[in-house]
Amino acid sequence: MVEANNTTVTLQVHRFTPHPERAERARGGSPFAKKSSPFGGGSDSAARRRPRGKQWVQEYTIPARPSDTVLDCLLTIKRTIDPTLAFRYSCGHGMCGSDAAAINGTPTLLCTATVRDWAKQPSTAPEVDDEGFRRTGDETANEPDVPVENVENVENNITEGSLGVIELASLPGFPPQRDLIADIDPMLNQIRKLTPYLQADGVLATTAEGKVDVFEYLQNPEQLAKYETLSNCIACGVCEGACPVYAGGDAFVGPAALIWASRFINDSRDTKAMDRMDAIDTADGVAGCQSVRACSLQCPRGIDVGEEMWQIVAKVRER
CATH class of the missing domain: 3.10.20.30 (Beta-grasp domain)
Structure with missing residues (x-):
């Protein structure tokens, strides 16, 4: 047409x-x-x-x-x-x-x-x-x-x-800088505070011949599937703007930061899962999520943010 x-x-x-x-x-x-x-x-x-x-x-x-x-x-x-x-x-x-x-x-x-x-x-x-x-x-x-x-x-x-x-x-939940440009630094700072990078034990694996083991971090499909979808997050802030708790100005780390934390908590290669869960087990962390699930509606990368939030909240409370 x-x-x-x-x-x-x-x-x-x-x-x-x-x-x-x-x-x-x-x-x-x-x-x-x-x-x-x-x-x-x-x-x-x-x-x-x-x-x-x-x-x-x-x-x-x-x-x-x-x-x-x-x-x-x-x-x-x-x-x-x-x-x-x-x-x-x-x-x-x-x-x-x-x-x-x-x-x-x-x-x-x-x-x-x-x-x-x-x-x-x-x-x-x-x-x-x-x-x-x-x-x-x-x-x-x-x-x-x-x-x-x-x-x-x-x-x-x-x-x-x-x-x-x-x-x-401009994007709700963030102070506008000019017209449609919002200052998303508060969200990025929250993500940085939760160490958004892989933390391994630092021990270099070697083979029986003393060579570097290139398969040190080899994962099976089930291990990869646990965090692969979460790695698609582009930190756009859409989920935070849709969240009535975060956009409402309450003390809450926000769904984007929790998604990034969950991505490494679910990574079998990371050795700091317990420390990461301790960091978000606070009043403004997982306790601030009210399970409204508005964060899932417009995610441009297709992440069911609300479901992932529920999963990480349950994992923190059950540890």
């Missing part, structure tokens, strides 16, 4: 420009202010505090096809309309995770979200009754169906006119 080129889409972008830092803040602030701990990088909640700045919503209406990605649309805007629009991307193919943002309120990747899947017509907005409550599906279940000819007219209008509206904002 050949897509029409005379269609448009409207992007409603929640923009943000930070205020310049004051001179005294740049110098370190008051000498009598409370100092951060010398053993850490300061409070994670402070690092996630939203900076002050100018906030506004800006609309852009551009030509687009249903198969275009939201990233394609943003690049069109930046190259032809507004070069000041800020967003982050790298590979553009869902492999790096750098372009995570909120589309219509849902954390996902800009480069994998298509206009066809995310554009919504103004008429699809939830209806509100006289008392200000949204109408539920049960209340509209008995309403008459739209006539077939009207449905065809709607489809023709979409084909020849507007594809709809897409709302964009």
Whole structure:
């Protein structure tokens, strides 16, 4: 099917420009202010505090096809309309995770979200009754169906006119740096604290002839399967933005850090599994997970984050 080129889409972008830092803040602030701990990088909640700045919503209406990605649309805007629009991307193919943002309120990747899947017509907005409550599906279940000819007219209008509206904002749970760029350093710092690398015993295996044993870390398929899926995590932050505990600002290490910890706990070659479980067996570790499983909904790498979280929580408690 050949897509029409005379269609448009409207992007409603929640923009943000930070205020310049004051001179005294740049110098370190008051000498009598409370100092951060010398053993850490300061409070994670402070690092996630939203900076002050100018906030506004800006609309852009551009030509687009249903198969275009939201990233394609943003690049069109930046190259032809507004070069000041800020967003982050790298590979553009869902492999790096750098372009995570909120589309219509849902954390996902800009480069994998298509206009066809995310554009919504103004008429699809939830209806509100006289008392200000949204109408539920049960209340509209008995309403008459739209006539077939009207449905065809709607489809023709979409084909020849507007594809709809897409709302964009920076990734929830992280302080915005500018427009759609979120500061994900708090998440990366949490991952680093949990030593996201293989820790073996350091003993070099040798053969009977005294040569290096190249099969020292050979694994069977069952051992590989325990952590292989988890190794696909690209630390995009989508699961953290979807998590109501982490994005809500509560003290919680977050699902991304726990996934990285679980990846090495399940690795048969790693010798620090007990130490890793001790590190996450805290009030802001596995105890902070409320098993909402919203973290699984939009993972770009297909990881069932909620199930993996349940598995690591059970393993920590049973050890």
